[in-house]
Amino acid sequence: MPGLNDYKDIIGEKNINQIKSLARLSKGKKVVMVNSTRNGGGVAEILHRLVPLLNELGIDCRWEVIGCNEDFFNITKNIHNALQGDRINFSPEDYAEYLRVNEENSRSIDLDDADVVIIHDPQPLAIRHFHKNSKAKWVWRCHIDMSRPDLSLWKFLRKYIIEYDSSIFSIAKFSKSLRHPQYLIAPSIDPLSEKNRFMDKNEIKKVLSPFKIPDHKPIILQVSRFDRFKDPVGVIKATRLVKKEIDCRLILAGGTASDDPQGKGVLEEVTREAGNDPDIMILPLKPNSDIEINALQRKADVIIQKSIKEGFGLVVTEAMWKEKAVIGGEVGGITIQLFNHRTGFMVNSIEGAAYRIRYLINRPQVAKKIGKKAKLFVTQNFLITRHLRDYLALFSILDNPGKNIIYV
Amino acid sequence: MAENIKQNKKFKFYDSITLLSPTGQKASNLREFLYMIEESEDRVIFHHLYQSPLKSSQKIGEFPNDFANWAAYELEDVALAEKLANFDPYDSNSVSESRDRIVEIVEEHLWYLPAVPWVRPDSEFYFSSATTILLPLNITAETLQEFRKALDIIPDSSLYYHFYEARKRKKDKENDDFSIWIEDNFDAAALIKRIRDIDFYFFSLTEIRKKIVKILDEEMRR
Numbered sequence: 001m002p003g004l005n006d007y008k009d010i011i012g013e014k015n016i017n018q019i020k021s022l023a024r025l026s027k028g029k030k031v032v033m034v035n036s037t038r039n040g041g042g043v044a045e046i047l048h049r050l051v052p053l054l055n056e057l058g059i060d061c062r063w064e065v066i067g068c069n070e071d072f073f074n075i076t077k078n079i080h081n082a083l084q085g086d087r088i089n090f091s092p093e094d095y096a097e098y099l100r101v102n103e104e105n106s107r108s109i110d111l112d113d114a115d116v117v118i119i120h121d122p123q124p125l126a127i128r129h130f131h132k133n134s135k136a137k138w139v140w141r142c143h144i145d146m147s148r149p150d151l152s153l154w155k156f157l158r159k160y161i162i163e164y165d166s167s168i169f170s171i172a173k174f175s176k177s178l179r180h181p182q183y184l185i186a187p188s189i190d191p192l193s194e195k196n197r198f199m200d201k202n203e204i205k206k207v208l209s210p211f212k213i214p215d216h217k218p219i220i221l222q223v224s225r226f227d228r229f230k231d232p233v234g235v236i237k238a239t240r241l242v243k244k245e246i247d248c249r250l251i252l253a254g255g256t257a258s259d260d261p262q263g264k265g266v267l268e269e270v271t272r273e274a275g276n277d278p279d280i281m282i283l284p285l286k287p288n289s290d291i292e293i294n295a296l297q298r299k300a301d302v303i304i305q306k307s308i309k310e311g312f313g314l315v316v317t318e319a320m321w322k323e324k325a326v327i328g329g330e331v332g333g334i335t336i337q338l339f340n341h342r343t344g345f346m347v348n349s350i351e352g353a354a355y356r357i358r359y360l361i362n363r364p365q366v367a368k369k370i371g372k373k374a375k376l377f378v379t380q381n382f383l384i385t386r387h388l389r390d391y392l393a394l395f396s397i398l399d400n401p402g403k404n405i406i407y408v
Numbered sequence: 409m410a411e412n413i414k415q416n417k418k419f420k421f422y423d424s425i426t427l428l429s430p431t432g433q434k435a436s437n438l439r440e441f442l443y444m445i446e447e448s449e450d451r452v453i454f455h456h457l458y459q460s461p462l463k464s465s466q467k468i469g470e471f472p473n474d475f476a477n478w479a480a481y482e483l484e485d486v487a488l489a490e491k492l493a494n495f496d497p498y499d500s501n502s503v504s505e506s507r508d509r510i511v512e513i514v515e516e517h518l519w520y521l522p523a524v525p526w527v528r529p530d531s532e533f534y535f536s537s538a539t540t541i542l543l544p545l546n547i548t549a550e551t552l553q554e555f556r557k558a559l560d561i562i563p564d565s566s567l568y569y570h571f572y573e574a575r576k577r578k579k580d581k582e583n584d585d586f587s588i589w590i591e592d593n594f595d596a597a598a599l600i601k602r603i604r605d606i607d608f609y610f611f612s613l614t615e616i617r618k619k620i621v622k623i624l625d626e627e628m629r630r
Contacts, residue, residue: 014563018423021543147530172534175430184428184536335530393427397539404451408543 002192005057007385010191017075019389021055025226025408026395031061032114034077036123038065039287040255041225041316043120044144045123049190049384054391066105066124071097076123077262079157083122084229084309101128106130116395119164126160133252139399141168143187144311146176146330153204170312170333181401183394186230189321189378189385192261195319201300207295209285218248218361221300222317223293224268226254226284229309231329233273236280238306241354243279253283253296263267273284297322302360302367306353310334320344323371327356337382343374379407419555421547421562424569426462426538427537428455428483434532438483439524439534445475449539450503457506458576459538462568462615472609473497473535475510488490488517496609498581532540542569552594555586556624564613571608571616584608586620599627 008016037041047063054061075094082088106127111117114136119125119404121143128138137154146169154363161167166181167281170235175182199207220239222229239250252270267284274280285292297303303319305328312333319326320343328334330346338344345356360367402405409545431452435441445453458476462472471477471493480489491513500506518524527533545566549555587603590596602623608616
């Protein structure tokens, strides 16, 4: 696994040194990260890299995953959807089961010696409630688009959020009026991971050969979980509009996460919509298909992420890192990544997506230019090293509550 | 240019690392925006007016402060954006004075509009401040050659602290940490003048670094 110095060629020595200086301020600090899944989804991917890097820098950081059952995951998937704006009625039994699992995990996960506990997303949120006498600093790290949550759910969860010392959101528009300090930390990708490392043409060809993807038409790609908020059906409809003018092929490639029980149903909807069209390929990817995703993204002519709700959209970041001009839905974190004609394109409709796909297929030189800017933008803002720096800064800030400037 | 040394004081480089902190407040129209600017704490105004060069992860705007960029890209009121962009906060003696000036600009603009302009949902102005960690870098310079070399290895946030934030700290628009140190330690009037002549408010940190390096290289060759 790469160490911090391996990133020197990408971000420069000055940024490596900055991270090391900051880490010295929190050396020996005991930090626990808690989330709901070890594999699948952006949070797990980030923690797989962030935790070892923090340890390399002298932070005693461990990662705990809550134990839960299928009922709990069904409830928390609904909580996730309702926080992103779906109107869902939760029964008192749902809330009781949610709290029961959180209480159970608060007993089974050892957090007694922690200096800082970082709880990721709503699934383990209420664990804090069952550690009333804890001396640690508690931080709730919200990765999802909370700009318009369902009101009754928000009222229920807010009680547990305000028990924390602070919250972290990915972008300002997800922040809420809360009594404690809130911080902004954008998520990140690891440029040296299997999903993002450089691949040459031969390797791409070899990795993709089992998929038997015909080579003679432009390829449009969306990589995402089979989730309605990612609008895979909308992508098929957009491709059909494009195909009236340009012969092309759509690949919808997606994995599933262990905490997402609704993926199967969405995959069935997508398969139905695709029908027997040979130019629409649905590739259900197994967990750990990182190298395949890397190759697909590098192979694609146009990459789309037509989300209608999005926490951040790391898949957009991954494609930008590979110098692709990405088309993304104008939602959530995509809005701080894609800037029209500069780092990509944002769209608000199926027609808009179709128009931008045609635009990019017809202007490969423009796409290339945008792709180069996109990579530079990601290098400056959305790599794991910047994420690491922000967490280290947070640890120092938590030690100095209420201070605007911390003099070291 | 020979290094005519007056004193022998080292330049110590500092880094200022910031973490953004949203207040949770947002403005959906120009009247709310005006009201919230009037009510915001100094550190919020300071962040949106002065710390924009540090924020490349936010909107890449062509204007030098967050207020002007919001007016241009979200409110789509270019005339207001131009007025807000042309306001230079480093001309003010305090953040509070800058706030008053911004309020005046927005109030006058709003006065003549037939209706209060609104933004689309999700395009609201989100108010934030930033917490700064100020830590010494293990980098010092005793000579202009060492100083020039250091400019290649300090992070952008250090450049911001010494070249932008310094003017606010010293309450003096003309004086950044670099030119003051050069003035105190060397006879280098031409070099100092060229550094002080940079219209810094309109450049990104990448551009500023290139400009200072170019000036130093040219002056040291003379």
